Amino acid sequence: MSQDGGGIELETSLGYLLKEASSALRAAMEEVLRPLGMTVTRYSCLELLAQRPGLSSSELARGAFVTRQSMSTLLQTLEQEGLVTRPDAAPIGRVLPTRLTPRGRRRLESASAAVRSVELRMLAGMDETEQEAALRALRGMVRALREGAGGPAEEG
Amino acid sequence: MSQDGGGIELETSLGYLLKEASSALRAAMEEVLRPLGMTVTRYSCLELLAQRPGLSSSELARGAFVTRQSMSTLLQTLEQEGLVTRPDAAPIGRVLPTRLTPRGRRRLESASAAVRSVELRMLAGMDETEQEAALRALRGMVRALREGAGGPAEEG
DNA sequence: TCATGGATGTCAGATATCTGACATCCATGA
DNA sequence: TCATGGATGTCAGATATCTGACATCCATGA
Numbered sequence: 001m002s003q004d005g006g007g008i009e010l011e012t013s014l015g016y017l018l019k020e021a022s023s024a025l026r027a028a029m030e031e032v033l034r035p036l037g038m039t040v041t042r043y044s045c046l047e048l049l050a051q052r053p054g055l056s057s058s059e060l061a062r063g064a065f066v067t068r069q070s071m072s073t074l075l076q077t078l079e080q081e082g083l084v085t086r087p088d089a090a091p092i093g094r095v096l097p098t099r100l101t102p103r104g105r106r107r108l109e110s111a112s113a114a115v116r117s118v119e120l121r122m123l124a125g126m127d128e129t130e131q132e133a134a135l136r137a138l139r140g141m142v143r144a145l146r147e148g149a150g151g152p153a154e155e156g
Numbered sequence: 157m158s159q160d161g162g163g164i165e166l167e168t169s170l171g172y173l174l175k176e177a178s179s180a181l182r183a184a185m186e187e188v189l190r191p192l193g194m195t196v197t198r199y200s201c202l203e204l205l206a207q208r209p210g211l212s213s214s215e216l217a218r219g220a221f222v223t224r225q226s227m228s229t230l231l232q233t234l235e236q237e238g239l240v241t242r243p244d245a246a247p248i249g250r251v252l253p254t255r256l257t258p259r260g261r262r263r264l265e266s267a268s269a270a271v272r273s274v275e276l277r278m279l280a281g282m283d284e285t286e287q288e289a290a291l292r293a294l295r296g297m298v299r300a301l302r303e304g305a306g307g308p309a310e311e312g
Numbered sequence: 313t314c315a316t317g318g319a320t321g322t323c324a325g326a327t328a329t330c331t332g333a334c335a336t337c338c339a340t341g342a
Numbered sequence: 343t344c345a346t347g348g349a350t351g352t353c354a355g356a357t358a359t360c361t362g363a364c365a366t367c368c369a370t371g372a
Binding site for chain 3: 232
Binding site: 023024133134137139140144 | 183300
């Protein structure tokens with residue numbers, strides 16, 4: 001598993017490492033969530049709803065980094081399971097504001113604790129300054145990636 | 157899209173931001189790879205093979221962060237398309253060393269250039285020092301996550 | 313010599329997620 | 343008033359990826 005080559009140097013590529021870290025985090029989260037009958041996407045959806053009640057399906061999709069079609073399907077499941085509720089008709093436009101049920105809130109609690117433990121483990125060994133630096137770096141990357149993305153022509 | 161709440165603070169959660177950055181990177185990569193008839197996983201597989209010819213399917217899977225079953229399926233496709241080759245029988249054990257064909261190498265070239273441009277865009281605005289800090293932080297996170305993962309009991 | 317653990321490759325089936333398409337619905341401006 | 347762009351929600355079908363299971367195959371040690 002070590003040799004030279006052209007192209008992108010995987011060992012030192014920030015992009016590759018980003019994917020590696022994200023993958024490790026996701027795996028760790030799935031591992032602690034599975035015994036609770038949860039997945040990362042389900043958890044993300046519930047956590048978003050806990051923090052911002054009334055989010056639409058599309059907003060939840062963007063927050064959980066999936067398409068709105070995927071979130072739409074997931075919400076139907078969560079609604080059947082009684083973890084979230086939505087009005088039968090849209091109060092305004094087509095938006096159906098979604099909320100956690102008490103049952104959903106309970107399910108989220110245990111999941112949230114599990115995820116928090118994973119995040120703490122991930123941050124073990126980093127002091128405040130390092131965490132700040134990491135946050136800044138990641139925010140910069142997100143911003144740079146979005147700026148150039150298809151849509152608006154970039155300037156200066 | 158802004159309000160307070162309990163649980164994990166998404167705005168300042170390094171885990172959430174990690175996912176956000178990784179998602180933005182993946183989206184940007186898919187966007188430039190699609191016109192080339194490529195996906196991130198396909199590209200990753202070819203790039204790994206370019207840098208380390210003879211990798212096994214399982215090793216490629218680990219390098220591309222998918223299961224060995226997924227990689228096995230992907231390799232069958234790539235083999236049919238003539239981008240990679242594998243011996244009919246395993247030289248030792250069950251391992252089938254995989255290699256790029258000239259055609260695979262050509263396909264990789266354009267994809268690699270596209271990906272490189274995305275990575276450069278992502279790094280725009282970060283100086284050498286910041287990149288080093290980001291690398292160190294991400295490596296630390298990966299290590300911390302893997303240490304605690306299921307397998308061996310952690311110590312001191 | 314032989315049983316066993318660990319790794320590999322792959323088939324089968326389940327599941328999650330995506331793309332494409334369509335029907336709304338609001339805001340905007342002619 | 344009315345056409346239009348942009349956003350939303352969702353159905354349908356395609357695709358990617360996963361879990362479970364099985365058959366090897368090597369290395370190891372009793």
